[in-house]
Each structure stands twice: as structure tokens, then as C-alpha cells.
Amino acid sequence: MPEMPEVEVVRRQLESHILHKEIESIELLHPKITRKNPEFREALVGDTFIAITRIGKLLTFQFKHYHGFMLGHLKMTGQFIYADNQGQIGGGHSLTKADFNLPHKHTRVIFHFKGNSTLYFNDMRLFAYLQLVTPDEKESIWAGYGIEPGTENYTWENFEKIFDRRKTSIKALLLNQKVVSGLGNIYVDEACYRAKVLPFRTVDTLKKSEKKELFKHCSEVMMESIARGGTTFYQVISPDGKKGNFSDELEVFDRAGQPCYKCGNIISKIKHAGRGTHFCSTCQK
């Protein structure tokens, strides 16, 4: 599910719940999640999370003692859920881990903290991972990411350069994490709609004014989504067990066959760049 706004919401909630808590034990329920690293548990038990950062959709955890990082990627269906020592999800509202049947058959890793709180890492499809890396590995992985909305390197000067010598489609370019980091299928479709460009156009046909619109809306759509807790369709994704409500703001994604809010034309859906792609053929050129 998650794109950058959803991962950022997860990061913030994890930060508020698990920092400075000592890891008492770890249950590894599926070897693939930790990339079959036999030292995973041994490396982290007794240690403490001290920082959680993010680049694009990649979470990066830092520890008090372990000299290295744990990278966490949710891919399509990964989720973290936190339960406090009373079993309350997110540490104190009406939901409990019984409401989520935790742990369940898709729970892959469980962190037990001193004081009896728990962090569950669930993933249905087994694409997600929690991986230990050295500081050098972390640096080189981070260096591979493109410019990211909401950070200082997301400037018009840098954005304009991503179109140089490229002939791929707008959608394929914006989905490429090495070029722009954080955008996924939902927000690319939404940004193209707001910028009034068709996502399958090749980037060499874009006018400067259109590139400027994309620059603006790629960032705006993600910032608005973070403010609303992200986009959630049918799975709860955040450690607090709460749903984001940015799905109420989606103008084209998942709206195939329904009328465009601006012109009333029916929203189209095609497959492009290997992904479901939504657009209004009247509003977007």
C-alpha cells in the first residue's frame, strides 16, 4: 500500500512509541523478512532504538549499541502495529490487539520491549523486509535515491534536470525512485491530473510550464496527504491502527468510470508502465 506519505506517517508514529525502549526479545516468524540473516535477533536483543529516519519509502532505524542500521521496507502490504503493555493499539485508545487478532498468520516479526509493549511487523505477500546493513551499505543505498519532495534537494533547478536526455513517459520517470523519491502509483496519477498532463506522454514533449506544474504538484499532493494521515484503502497501515483519510481527496486514482470533478467527463483507466493508470482525457493534455 504505502507510498512516501504513508511511510512518513508510520515513521512519526513509531518514533513516538518505540524510541528509547529496550528490546527484550524478538520473534522471527518468517526467515525471508530479515533476508535470512541468522544474526538478526542476536544483534538487536538488549539494544534500544534511538532514531528512525526515512528516504523515499525506506525506513531506517538506528540503535544505541548496534553499529549499523536496520532498513525497513513495507513494499505492497507491510505494516507495523504497536501495542502498549495493556494491549492497546497505538498506546491508548479503544482498539486492542484482540481487535486485530494480533499476532496473526501474516505477522512475520515481533519485537517485545521491556515493560511489556510490543511491535508487530505484518506482511501478507512477503515482499517487505527488515534488513541489517553496515553504515557504508546504508550510505550507498541512500545515495541511490533521487530528489525528494519536502527536502532541500527538491528544487526547480534539480527537478528540471531530470528530463534531460530522457524519452520515457512522465509516469515511468516519476515512478523511478532513482529520479524522484517517494512518489508511487497513486500520487503520480494525482500529480499528473493536477498538472493537467497525460501520464503516458513522453517527457520530451513537455513544455517548461508543464514541467513547472509537475514540480509543484508532485510535492503538494504528498504534503497534503501526510497532513491527512496518508491514503488508506482497505488495510490499516499505521502503528496506531488508524486510517489516513487522503483517499477522500483522490481525484483520479481508483475513480475509473466515475465523472471527473472538474468537467464531468468519465475518468479513464489504462495499463501503463506496468501499472493501473487513471486520467481525465478532457482535463489532461
Add this chain to the structure above:
DNA sequence: GACAGTGTTTACTC
């Protein structure tokens, strides 16, 4: 029951 589709990324082609 079979099969297409799913929000990500990467390895593999050409």
C-alpha cells in the same frame, strides 16, 4: 474453480 489484478522494487532482457 480459474484467472486477472494489486499501492513496490529489482533483475533481466533488448
Add this chain to the structure above:
DNA sequence: TGAGTAAACACTGT
């Protein structure tokens, strides 16, 4: 090097 496709997997919806 860039671009397109399939595959990793387990579900849901038709």
C-alpha cells in the same frame, strides 16, 4: 545507459 517486461507472493474480486 535507457527503457520495457516479468517476477517475487498471497491474497481479493469477477
